[in-house]
Amino acid sequence: MTGADRRAAAAARHRLLPEGRVAGPMPWVIAIMMFLTVLAAASGLGLAAAVQSVGADLAGRATIQIVEANADRREELSGAAARLLRKSPDVRAVRPVDPATLADQIRPWLGQDAADGDLPIPALIDVELTPGATAAKVQRLNRVLAALSPRIRVEPHAAFLRPLGSLLTALGSLAAGIVLLMALATAAIVVLAARAAHDSHRGTIDVLHLMGATDVQIARLFQRRIGLDALFGGLLGFVTALLVIILLGTRLAATGSDLLAAISLPWTSWLILALLPIGGVLLSTLAARWTVLRSLGRLL
């Protein structure tokens, strides 16, 4: 079959089901569904990236607290602890927090008196551990530092950020659930649209059927048309959602927050988002085919 033949055949098939592709509500409904699906997927993927990023940042970090009321003794213990930590093979970096920085941080809540040294404030040392087996390393540091003084505590950062991680994971799962529900709703809409199209073209179908058209031939007419509708709606929804995501990204970056900045989309996430309209078209086409074949199966 030549190219001209194929084009003529396609035009003839198009004439068989006369309603224009974007005339009905289905492309617009699919556009809305795709818009929401892409937003939900982007949220889920962004949150997953944030969980990963925050987890990776915090998993290998700990803060050493020296809770000693006597300032001289506290300073002495802090120095000894820092020396011990620097010798430890589990530790990659040791950064004692400057007392002046600490005082600046607590001044807004406890006032000038606390910053003047009237209130005993623990000395803090930020520790960055070597990668891997964080829990075992924290345990070893605990043992070594406890031998130096029982007033020294090791606080792994992962422990106090775990609830936040759980929250982000839950939100990510919710987003994945929404994507799944959207896919189901889209399939349901397509099934209803295919049934309606099948009913409205019943006369044409009966004639084709009696001329010897196979079920697959008739189903192809519908699946092609619904696939084109889904492609139009899917692309419209996808592009609109993309613009919204880019806009939100610039707003997040403008906040200057490290946590919010962690919500980012790596290239793999963009790839997954780009696959959504393609998946939408495939889903719609298959749903239409299944529906029409099922209806035709009831005929002789």
Next chain:
Amino acid sequence: MKGRAEDGATRRFATPWALRQPAPCAMAAWQGKQGARGRINQGMSAIVQFENVGLRYGLDSETLSDVSFSLHGGGFYFLTGASGAGKTSLLKLLYLAQRPSRGVIRLFGEDVVTLPRKRLPGFRRRIGVVFQDFRLVSHLSAYDNIALPLRVAGMAESEIDASVSEMLNWVGLGDRGQARPATLSGGEQQRVAIARAVIARPEILVADEPTGNVDADMARRLLTLFEALNRLGTTIVVATHDLPLIGQVQGAQMMRLDKGRLSDPTGALRYPPRPQGVAVS
């Protein structure tokens, strides 16, 4: 009645709708194939066999009861009977729009009652149907309506164009190809329906009351068209209650339905064959 296709292979088919010109190449090829098939069919056994066929819609009493007959390739058959006698139901069984409630139907030598559903389209493509209400697709032009069976058969558009143009000329609608059915007269619609039914070279043409909505002159012209097709080897089955019309086709067989039961006035349609010496009831 014997098949009437013996002259179909040699006779050229003049256009019956006033276009008295030699048949162009596409039609000539069509004639050649039909003629050859007609000759083959004539020597073969019946291409349609109904054996004790009954049809019941839902829980109603039987619309058709104990219908038995056989049709031979290349024959011309009329099916008559009063309104409600079951003519359309019988034709529906014949063009595979319906399965019988009981009995055996053999088409082209195969039992189509037990045939898997997926094999039915192949049989339907061998049968052309002219529906009582034409069933033209209203949003398609006359050209596209006639082209439908060829598109269903997967023919290339370039070949379709030649065939459809020939067919439009053949039925005298060469200049009306782009007209929608709503803009065509009843007679023109009927000719489009006939052209659509025969364009894919069916072995059997089934027409349900084709003269029901046309005047006497148009009825005569339609019959001329069917006779021309029959001469090319197509088996014609026409359901009608127009008895004078039947007399106009020489050698045609007649079946009569009465309250769903078939009588066979000529005796030649009986299946299994009537034993010699037994009178036709």
